[in-house]
Amino acid sequence: MFEEYGTTLRMIRKQKGITLKRLAEGICSVSFLSKFERGDSDITLGLMTRLLEKLMMNFDEFLYIHHDFQPDKLEQFFQTARTAYFNRDDNQLKELKNGQLKKWKQYGVETYHYNALLIEVYESIVDEHYKNNSVQEYDIHHLSDYLFRVEVWGYYELTLYNGTLLLLEPDMVIMLSRTAYEKSARFRDYKKVHDAITSVLFNTIIYFLGPVNRFHEEFPFQKEFNEFISYLEIIAIPESNLTDRVHLLQLKGAYDIRTGSKDEGIAKMNKAIQLLNDLNSTKMANNIEQYLLQIM
Amino acid sequence: MFEEYGTTLRMIRKQKGITLKRLAEGICSVSFLSKFERGDSDITLGLMTRLLEKLMMNFDEFLYIHHDFQPDKLEQFFQTARTAYFNRDDNQLKELKNGQLKKWKQYGVETYHYNALLIEVYESIVDEHYKNNSVQEYDIHHLSDYLFRVEVWGYYELTLYNGTLLLLEPDMVIMLSRTAYEKSARFRDYKKVHDAITSVLFNTIIYFLGPVNRFHEEFPFQKEFNEFISYLEIIAIPESNLTDRVHLLQLKGAYDIRTGSKDEGIAKMNKAIQLLNDLNSTKMANNIEQYLLQIM
DNA sequence: TTAAAAATTGTCATATAGTGGAATTTATAA
DNA sequence: TTATAAATTCCACTATATGACAATTTTTAA
Numbered sequence: 001m002f003e004e005y006g007t008t009l010r011m012i013r014k015q016k017g018i019t020l021k022r023l024a025e026g027i028c029s030v031s032f033l034s035k036f037e038r039g040d041s042d043i044t045l046g047l048m049t050r051l052l053e054k055l056m057m058n059f060d061e062f063l064y065i066h067h068d069f070q071p072d073k074l075e076q077f078f079q080t081a082r083t084a085y086f087n088r089d090d091n092q093l094k095e096l097k098n099g100q101l102k103k104w105k106q107y108g109v110e111t112y113h114y115n116a117l118l119i120e121v122y123e124s125i126v127d128e129h130y131k132n133n134s135v136q137e138y139d140i141h142h143l144s145d146y147l148f149r150v151e152v153w154g155y156y157e158l159t160l161y162n163g164t165l166l167l168l169e170p171d172m173v174i175m176l177s178r179t180a181y182e183k184s185a186r187f188r189d190y191k192k193v194h195d196a197i198t199s200v201l202f203n204t205i206i207y208f209l210g211p212v213n214r215f216h217e218e219f220p221f222q223k224e225f226n227e228f229i230s231y232l233e234i235i236a237i238p239e240s241n242l243t244d245r246v247h248l249l250q251l252k253g254a255y256d257i258r259t260g261s262k263d264e265g266i267a268k269m270n271k272a273i274q275l276l277n278d279l280n281s282t283k284m285a286n287n288i289e290q291y292l293l294q295i296m
Numbered sequence: 297m298f299e300e301y302g303t304t305l306r307m308i309r310k311q312k313g314i315t316l317k318r319l320a321e322g323i324c325s326v327s328f329l330s331k332f333e334r335g336d337s338d339i340t341l342g343l344m345t346r347l348l349e350k351l352m353m354n355f356d357e358f359l360y361i362h363h364d365f366q367p368d369k370l371e372q373f374f375q376t377a378r379t380a381y382f383n384r385d386d387n388q389l390k391e392l393k394n395g396q397l398k399k400w401k402q403y404g405v406e407t408y409h410y411n412a413l414l415i416e417v418y419e420s421i422v423d424e425h426y427k428n429n430s431v432q433e434y435d436i437h438h439l440s441d442y443l444f445r446v447e448v449w450g451y452y453e454l455t456l457y458n459g460t461l462l463l464l465e466p467d468m469v470i471m472l473s474r475t476a477y478e479k480s481a482r483f484r485d486y487k488k489v490h491d492a493i494t495s496v497l498f499n500t501i502i503y504f505l506g507p508v509n510r511f512h513e514e515f516p517f518q519k520e521f522n523e524f525i526s527y528l529e530i531i532a533i534p535e536s537n538l539t540d541r542v543h544l545l546q547l548k549g550a551y552d553i554r555t556g557s558k559d560e561g562i563a564k565m566n567k568a569i570q571l572l573n574d575l576n577s578t579k580m581a582n583n584i585e586q587y588l589l590q591i592m
Numbered sequence: 593t594t595a596a597a598a599a600t601t602g603t604c605a606t607a608t609a610g611t612g613g614a615a616t617t618t619a620t621a622a
Numbered sequence: 623t624t625a626t627a628a629a630t631t632c633c634a635c636t637a638t639a640t641g642a643c644a645a646t647t648t649t650t651a652a
Contacts, residue, residue: 002342015446019629022404032610034630041609042340044639046298049359056407056452058368060356061489063345065450069482072354108318111352150311152361156352186365191487193357242538245575275571279541315599325641330601337639340609 004039005048008066012055013037027051077115078159085122093123110146111156117143118163125166140167147176153184158196162203170208174224177204181231188235198244201232205251209258212294219258246272250288257295266292300335301344304362308351309333323347373411374455381418389419406442407452413439414459421462436463443472449480454492458499466504470520473500477527484531494540497528501547505554508590515554542568546584553591562588 013023024033027050035041052062063072070076077096084092097119104112117139143164150157161180165173180200187193205228208221229252237244250272256265269292276285309319320329323346331337348358359368366372373392380388393415400408413435439460446453457476461469476496483489501524504517525548533540546568552561565588572581 002340003345005341015448016407017442017445018405018407021629025403028609029611030629031612031631031633034632035610038631042342042639044298044338044609045301045341045344046338047610048341049299053369054403054405054407056370056411057450058356058370059359060354061450061486063355064483064486065448069485071485073349074352074354107321107350109314109350111312111314111350115352146313149313152311154353154357154361187360189365189367190357190360239577239579240539242542242572242575242577243536245577246538249575271574275574276538278567278571279538279545281535281538281541283535317599324639326599327601327603327642328640330599331640334601338609340639343640 002042003066005043005066006036006039006041008062009051009055010037012057012062012065016055018055023051023054027054074156078163081119081122081163085126088126090123090127093119093126097123110142113139114143114146114160118160121164121167140164144168144172144176148179151183152186153180154187155193155196158184158193158200162196162200165200165203165207170221173204173207177201177228181228198232198237201228202244202247202251204228205232209251209254212291215258215295222259225255246275246284249275250291254291254295298338299362301339301362302332302335302337304358305347305351306333308353308358308361312351314351319347319350323350370452374459377415377418377459381422384422386419386423389415389422393419406438409435410439410442410456414456417460417463436460440464440468440472444475447479448482449476450483451489451492454480454489454496458492458496461496461499461503466517469500469503473497473524477524494528494533497524498540498543498547500524501528505547505550508587511554511591518555521551542571542580545571546587550587550591 013020020033020037021030024030028047032041033051036043049059052059060072064070071079080092081096083089084096097116100112100116100119103109104116120139143160147153147157147161153161158180161176165176168176177200181197184193184197188197205225208225208228210217229248232244232248237248249268253265253268253272256262256268258265269288273285273288273292276282276288309316316329316333317326320326324343328337329347332339345355348355356368360366367375376388377392379385380392393412396408396412396415399405400412416435439456443449443453443457449457454476457472461472464472473496477493480489480493484493501521504521504524506513525544528540528544533544545564549561549564549568552558552564554561565584569581569584569588572578572584
């Protein structure tokens with residue numbers, strides 16, 4: 001049986017005060033639209049597209065309403081995974097992982113496998129005494145293989161990579177992040193994907209800076225740092241995106257400190273902290289403050 | 297004939313390295329998927345939903361790719377209208393309007409009429425010697441009637457209202473903006489609509505502040521100003537949305553000046569300007585500076 | 593190469609998406 | 623109320639989306 005999209009459509013149509021006959025005109029027959037709206041028939045993608053267009057509504061919004069104001073399954077998956085990760089809820093992580101593994105075995109579709117891998121990465125960070133301690137090298141290799149193969153990176157690939165990059169080797173991160181930047185180029189005007197690209201670039205830079213307890217060591221990634229900063233500057237941050245700009249300022253400050261220009265770096269980070277406090281974004285300000293303290 | 301969605305699906309499937317048989321498993325027959333992917337058949341909405349889910353892709357992104365990386369028709373409409381408005385291109389405005397009027401007459405669907413109205417509002421602002429000088433009162437009434445009637449405001453209603461509110465009477469704006477705020481509540485986790493709500497609230501506040509050349513007059517909208525500011529503060533601006541926070545700071549400054557607390561107001565606006573300059577958002581900083589100069 | 597396996601396409605049968613128009617219900621107006 | 627029109631549903635029918643399985647092409651592996 002099919003989902004009863006029609007009833008949702010009818011609700012929307014009624015709200016807009018459009019009669020069934022008028023909506024159908026030029027698209028399909030009145031009798032069929034009636035049948036569909038009552039939930040007595042599924043509908044062809046082509047017809048649905050044209051009906052929604054006439055109702056001034058896009059597919060995403062329609063499905064959001066239809067699913068009782070819940071995001072789509074893919075976003076729900078990433079969202080719950082992230083939430084479980086932030087809450088260090090290893091039970092939920094395990095449950096999520098098993099769900100994906102089950103689907104992988106059932107259908108043999110690799111993407112479910114990658115999803116399980118993403119969660120495994122989360123698990124290994126949350127639980128330090130993780131059985132395997134590190135995620136199977138074979139699996140990681142499998143995932144990066146996939147990412148290299150895909151020709152256009154969309155929301156899925158970017159979000160997947162974003163969650164796993166912390167566990168990859170530097171060489172791999174350099175190549176994959178560059179690939180991510182290049183192969184998502186066509187999506188740059190599509191907000192959701194654009195945000196995902198930006199996020200990948202930020203995480204890449206954070207990766208190269210390394211954990212705070214190693215800030216006294218030599219910094220071998222100057223070239224890479226500048227490469228990814230330049231991607232961000234040239235393409236990703238419009239003047240109006242102040243949040244990302246503050247974030248960038250913070251990272252540049254950390255870079256200065258990392259490479260010896262302590263005073264400059266501290267000045268930048270303090271400026272970022274001050275900006276955030278001026279705008280009452282105190283939690284974000286505190287985070288940077290903490291970070292700065294740990295570095296010093 | 298139908299659009300050949302199938303070929304796009306095939307491309308995506310191949311990229312992900314998933315075999316036709318595996319994608320079809322549990323959803324539809326192999327032979328049908330093959331036929332669909334070759335463009336020899338349309339497909340039911342129900343099947344398509346499940347196929348895309350398995351490919352880890354949402355509808356919006358799929359259609360974006362299918363339409364050669366162009367946004368959907370609705371967004372295109374609003375986008376081109378706004379662009380023509382900013383460029384003061386009255387030829388394009390006229391063309392757009394006629395397109396919508398034509399569809400209105402052809403189908404009798406009122407939404408096309410509202411779209412034409414939106415553009416008429418733009419025209420009347422761009423061309424001061426506009427024939428009717430002001431948009432027909434009857435039409436405006438018709439539009440606000442619609443907005444009052446709709447029970448859930450989505451992206452369309454919010455964007456439509458956002459573009460026309462400047463020409464409405466204060467009483468109407470108070471009621472409609474409040475309605476917009478309340479009746480879009482269920483969408484607050486849906487980014488696109490959330491942004492549209494925020495934008496409506498900002499424009500409402502700007503409306504009440506009035507044009508710069510009347511800043512010396514009495515300010516009769518204290519209550520309303522505070523009402524809409526509170527909506528913004530409570531619900532609309534998460535800590536991470538610095539751009540909106542700066543914008544809010546600017547408006548609070550303008551409010552102070554408008555209501556007599558000059559020094560306080562100037563201080564706030566200067567702070568906003570400084571914040572923007574610190575982040576190299578010079579165009580935005582200049583805009584505020586211009587605004588401040590005109591007020592004084 | 594070549595044989596075997598895997599993946600895709602073609603053929604035909606059937607379920608169901610979709611149509612035209614009559615019948616029914618609902619809204620409108622006197 | 624009652625008559626009239628408008629909107630929706632019902633019904634018989636057609637077109638096409640979808641399935642089962644055989645035929646063909648492509649890939650894999652020796």
